[in-house]
Amino acid sequence: xxxxxxxxxxxxGVTAVINASACGVIETARQHPDRIGKVLAGRNxxxxxxxxxxxxxxxxxxxxxxxxxxxxxxxxxxxxxxxKSLEQNRAEYERLIEVFRAHDIGYFFYNGxxxxxxxxxxxxxxxxxxxxxIQAIHxxxxxxxxxxxxxxxxxxxxxAKYVAVSMREASFDVASMAKTSTKVFVMEVMGRxxxxxxxxxxxxxxxxxxxxIVILFPELVFxxxxxxxxxxxxxxxxxxxxxxxxxxxKDASGQFLADQGLKDAFGHAQLGGVAPVIANxxxxxxxxxxxxxxxxxxxxxxxxxxxxxxxxxxYALGRAAVELALAGHNAVMPTIVRQSDEPYVWTLGxxxxxxxxxxxxxxxxxxxxxxxxGISEAGRRYLQPLIQGEDYPPYHxxxxxxVRLQNRAVPRLTTSSFALK
Amino acid sequence: xxxxxxxxxxxxGVTAVINASACGVIETARQHPDRIGKVLAGRNxxxxxxxxxxxxxxxxxxxxxxxxxxxxxxxxxxxxxxxKSLEQNRAEYERLIEVFRAHDIGYFFYNGxxxxxxxxxxxxxxxxxxxxxIQAIHxxxxxxxxxxxxxxxxxxxxxAKYVAVSMREASFDVASMAKTSTKVFVMEVMGRxxxxxxxxxxxxxxxxxxxxIVILFPELVFxxxxxxxxxxxxxxxxxxxxxxxxxxxKDASGQFLADQGLKDAFGHAQLGGVAPVIANxxxxxxxxxxxxxxxxxxxxxxxxxxxxxxxxxxYALGRAAVELALAGHNAVMPTIVRQSDEPYVWTLGxxxxxxxxxxxxxxxxxxxxxxxxGISEAGRRYLQPLIQGEDYPPYHxxxxxxVRLQNRAVPRLTTSSFALK
Numbered sequence: 059x060x061x062x063x064x065x066x067x068x069x070x071g072v073t074a075v076i077n078a079s080a081c082g083v084i085e086t087a088r089q090h091p092d093r094i095g096k097v098l099a100g101r102n103x104x105x106x107x108x109x110x111x112x113x114x115x116x117x118x119x120x121x122x123x124x125x126x127x128x129x130x131x132x133x134x135x136x137x138x139x140x141x142k143s144l145e146q147n148r149a150e151y152e153r154l155i156e157v158f159r160a161h162d163i164g165y166f167f168y169n170g171x172x173x174x175x176x177x178x179x180x181x182x183x184x185x186x187x188x189x190x191x192i193q194a195i196h197x198x199x200x201x202x203x204x205x206x207x208x209x210x211x212x213x214x215x216x217x218a219k220y221v222a223v224s225m226r227e228a229s230f231d232v233a234s235m236a237k238t239s240t241k242v243f244v245m246e247v248m249g250r251x252x253x254x255x256x257x258x259x260x261x262x263x264x265x266x267x268x269x270x271i272v273i274l275f276p277e278l279v280f281x282x283x284x285x286x287x288x289x290x291x292x293x294x295x296x297x298x299x300x301x302x303x304x305x306x307x308k309d310a311s312g313q314f315l316a317d318q319g320l321k322d323a324f325g326h327a328q329l330g331g332v333a334p335v336i337a338n339x340x341x342x343x344x345x346x347x348x349x350x351x352x353x354x355x356x357x358x359x360x361x362x363x364x365x366x367x368x369x370x371x372x373y374a375l376g377r378a379a380v381e382l383a384l385a386g387h388n389a390v391m392p393t394i395v396r397q398s399d400e401p402y403v404w405t406l407g408x409x410x411x412x413x414x415x416x417x418x419x420x421x422x423x424x425x426x427x428x429x430x431x432g433i434s435e436a437g438r439r440y441l442q443p444l445i446q447g448e449d450y451p452p453y454h455x456x457x458x459x460x461v462r463l464q465n466r467a468v469p470r471l472t473t474s475s476f477a478l479k
Numbered sequence: 480x481x482x483x484x485x486x487x488x489x490x491x492g493v494t495a496v497i498n499a500s501a502c503g504v505i506e507t508a509r510q511h512p513d514r515i516g517k518v519l520a521g522r523n524x525x526x527x528x529x530x531x532x533x534x535x536x537x538x539x540x541x542x543x544x545x546x547x548x549x550x551x552x553x554x555x556x557x558x559x560x561x562x563k564s565l566e567q568n569r570a571e572y573e574r575l576i577e578v579f580r581a582h583d584i585g586y587f588f589y590n591g592x593x594x595x596x597x598x599x600x601x602x603x604x605x606x607x608x609x610x611x612x613i614q615a616i617h618x619x620x621x622x623x624x625x626x627x628x629x630x631x632x633x634x635x636x637x638x639a640k641y642v643a644v645s646m647r648e649a650s651f652d653v654a655s656m657a658k659t660s661t662k663v664f665v666m667e668v669m670g671r672x673x674x675x676x677x678x679x680x681x682x683x684x685x686x687x688x689x690x691x692i693v694i695l696f697p698e699l700v701f702x703x704x705x706x707x708x709x710x711x712x713x714x715x716x717x718x719x720x721x722x723x724x725x726x727x728x729k730d731a732s733g734q735f736l737a738d739q740g741l742k743d744a745f746g747h748a749q750l751g752g753v754a755p756v757i758a759n760x761x762x763x764x765x766x767x768x769x770x771x772x773x774x775x776x777x778x779x780x781x782x783x784x785x786x787x788x789x790x791x792x793x794y795a796l797g798r799a800a801v802e803l804a805l806a807g808h809n810a811v812m813p814t815i816v817r818q819s820d821e822p823y824v825w826t827l828g829x830x831x832x833x834x835x836x837x838x839x840x841x842x843x844x845x846x847x848x849x850x851x852x853g854i855s856e857a858g859r860r861y862l863q864p865l866i867q868g869e870d871y872p873p874y875h876x877x878x879x880x881x882v883r884l885q886n887r888a889v890p891r892l893t894t895s896s897f898a899l900k
Binding site: 068071072074102103105129130131132133135136137138139219222223224226227228230231232233234235236237238239240243245261262264266267331333334349350351352353354355356358359360361362363365442445446447448450453454455456457458459460462 | 489492493495523524526550551552553554556557558559560640643644645647648649651652653654655656657658659660661664666682683685687688752754755770771772773774775776777779780781782783784786863866867868869871874875876877878879880881883
């Protein structure tokens, strides 16, 4: 049996370490030329398969593939595009098979979050549903950390480290200024549905370096009165405080605080952040001088301060995906299994995609402190290991040397084109 | 002659490396016990002198003082407090002399920006004006990079590196997402009066790694039409672009773009950033999907990604300040003198405070590209050396180990108190 080619694609929001998973997939596949031919990457995710826009990764040098490990973002382009069900859009699946058959694809590696796990599951069923034999393995990735079964999702640990480090640094800054100037610093972080990222701000403060930090979680309804009381108390005691607020925080009516109906001078709705809303509240109610920041993409792209643990896990899961495929598995996702908290020991496991897809992992309430404004000891035990270790990229001229691949296209073999819906 | 004590204080907005200057001052002073007694630090800057709230740095261990070199923020607290002129508030100067005399202060080291240089100058004249002999040396510090005579102000190089690295990382991120999602990323940076920091965003793109970046400088009036045309052109060509905008950008009427009259749901004025204003404009006029970030304190506190060049210069200027004092100088500021661009070779010089104080260094127009949206080759030649080298702090448990000193108070010796105006 001649070796089949593999398809690899990146999906959804990118991270500081999704390319480390790509590196794990490609380097491992290259070690098995008897079983796997070329790794063909989808340009801009699954769209690359549907439009037959494939990248021949075999043309990239080993050094460039190795450099993916320290390069943030999605090297082949990502996309936000969810396959419909077979019943709703059979043409999409038939098109995938047309392209896969033309390029002799026998392995499908999909690197993404919950929606992508669902897509991957559907592809894994193509043998049964449409008679095309393929093994589909999902490589987990999401800063939202909301995939079930795995101890953590690659990408999250590095965002967590960025947020923890930034909160510590900004807190030191505010502490210096508080006597005559800024007394509160507010930082907005990602996490529309879950407070995993906001929780990481709590790590900035620990026994060795206690800092007055308030966390606003999307899991809890925002109540101004207790929040203001907590801030006032910390400023009274410490002279300052720092606040990390999740973009997903809602008020009692269920409305995002970020959507407070801001209007610009022309009456246009302004898509605001939640940080300025919180800052404004502090100014009005407590008359405190403040500064605010919105980290946005900086937090998930910050490969320069990536967690070494995260990088290693991302790579290991990419490698494991290929090894699972070689072992004959289908419709699974390799996972991180926590064996112990301290020292953090983890091994690899696997989970069936049928149980992963469309199932969201929520942050347990017991990870939040009783008063709702911090992390509990259980939360700290979970989070602390994930930010361990530094894994600096190489620098040239003062800037990180991130690789940009050639991304040369595979010649098209199908004659038909496909219009994306 | 028994050795006189030294007074050291930090002033204005803190930086990632002002403590490296403190480290340079204290370590150098400790090497000259025959000439300098103790270094007494002002708690919260000059306020500590006026209120006789002094910190005895001699009680700190050598290891803790050494750790200042890798700790951001102001270890002794800073303040925004400008001494009035001798004519306007003679009582302040008389109080300073009272405290200095009580604590046998013969040296005054003031670590700050333009306003602080003015204060330092006034103190240097106390011998002449009020008959108290003291040598006052200013240690330059400001992320605004607006002090004259010195090639660069400590603090700026590290902010520049943070901005350049962040813009490169975020640009990689947007490039990955652009096919189906975000096409423009906007990052707001500091610099109300000058575009030095915004200019650093241009370093993210270079010959090895060209990136479509647009810079909005406060030096130039913001004109929507050419800006939108430039963004549209880059998005057309590259599929995406990144924008770095200075908080100080103004429109043709001279109004800050950040003060565009945003109102919240209750009709209260909202202190906005300029990034959301630019993002909103892009959405309305070009229908582009965007993300925006406001770096705020994160940029100046980011010791984790400090420029090694900046750290070395900050330390060297602290050391030089003490050496100048020991050599009998007064009313001067040590400076960085650029000898060559590439390799970057710098030496130390000095400038008379009478010429430094209240004189702002502006960014030359020739550092901006002709079209006004980027840096010129001259700008790059100036900026590039300043971000060279990495100087990582030590980490423990995944977080940088920043020192917090004991900051034990010197017993008060004056019986009067002083009310700050």
